[in-house]
Amino acid sequence: MYKLLIADDEKKIREGLALLFPWSQFDIEVVGQCSNGQEVIEFLEDNEVDIVLSDIVMPKMTGIEVSKYIHENRLSVKVVLLSAFREFEYAQESLRYQVKDYVVKPTKYEELVRVFTRLKQELDEQTQAALDMHIPEGSSIVDRIKRYIEEHYATACLDSIADELKMNVFYISRVFKRKTGMNIFPYLTQVRMSKACEYLQLPDIKIYEVCSLVGYTEPRSFSRAFKKQFAVTPKEFRASFGLG
Template structure:
């Protein structure tokens, strides 16, 4: 259920709208009433509200002022105006401040039903999009964890080791990592090994076979082969050119 606040300076109108329209049938729940714009702003400071159905003219603070305030705050709350005044200028201001609809009094059941059914569809779509974005950010976090694991454990990094961190099947991690980064898990590990090896080669005190072991290669020939494939030259050639 989406949360709806009704605001009107006439008690009979706001109470009638709250009590006699079947809001829950179209996905809304009345969570409060307000007699003016000041009360509206006070209410939304303490409560979560999805939609405000507000009279356009109210004492102390009008519906237009409320809409302007919410617009300036970039609030996600949807505003629908209710008014007995067929004033084009008011309607124009409502549009300028992002107001969704302008309903004339006396309200008609069919009009309320149509407008709020449309608003529910919009809110459903926003919720779906938000969920999709949040899901993708989880996705991003998982990739970050895997990459951090490889950076810190390049010497012995493995799918099994990564799987223990993100609680995913090793086979699925391999497929997942490639899908999200465009590269293989194993290739990423090798690239980190080679990056570290290149850094270590600047230390002339270290032998090539020692660097090979330091980055996780027990066989120096395999290390040299991987290094040449990655940089296009052997470790010794790379060192001599630096």
């Protein structure tokens, strides 16, 4: 089944969407609910998700910012935004991030059927395309993915890995998860954090430079990922070595 993450700061809305719509009829399983965009990012870092259904206006991080994050990190995640009529012009900003569709609030059953029927068809086609490919043995694929990430951790993303292997993004994601027990993106994050530790021990490199060297464009995201991995901030880690 395809995995769906629902995000809305109104508990009643997200629980209603999760419980009242017959997701199983579309081969979709709700794997999580989030109350803001930051929670979505943290969930995506550790879990496999095929679709994010997100409200646009949320605290800490908006649905637009979530869409930007997914787009910039080349995650194989389809995004559908929930939008009130008055937010429609604001929603147009997300077009640059390849958002798949919009659902106007208050949500209508028929609209959800239309959107997710189309999304399921698209996901089915991706799955079939992956199955139709002539694929080498799975372990060799994983080894090649790991090697590519080790060599290109600053710029690696799902699209670049797929291009390197000349394989379907959808397929390599599934093979990697099946063989290693984790998704590609969390593995990439682990490699980046390991490299960050090495850089942070070099006194001539600033923390913001380390952020860029390991592939992050926003220091806040880098710091959050680092603390999640090691339970200390980059600054605290560096201080433990007597470095300012």
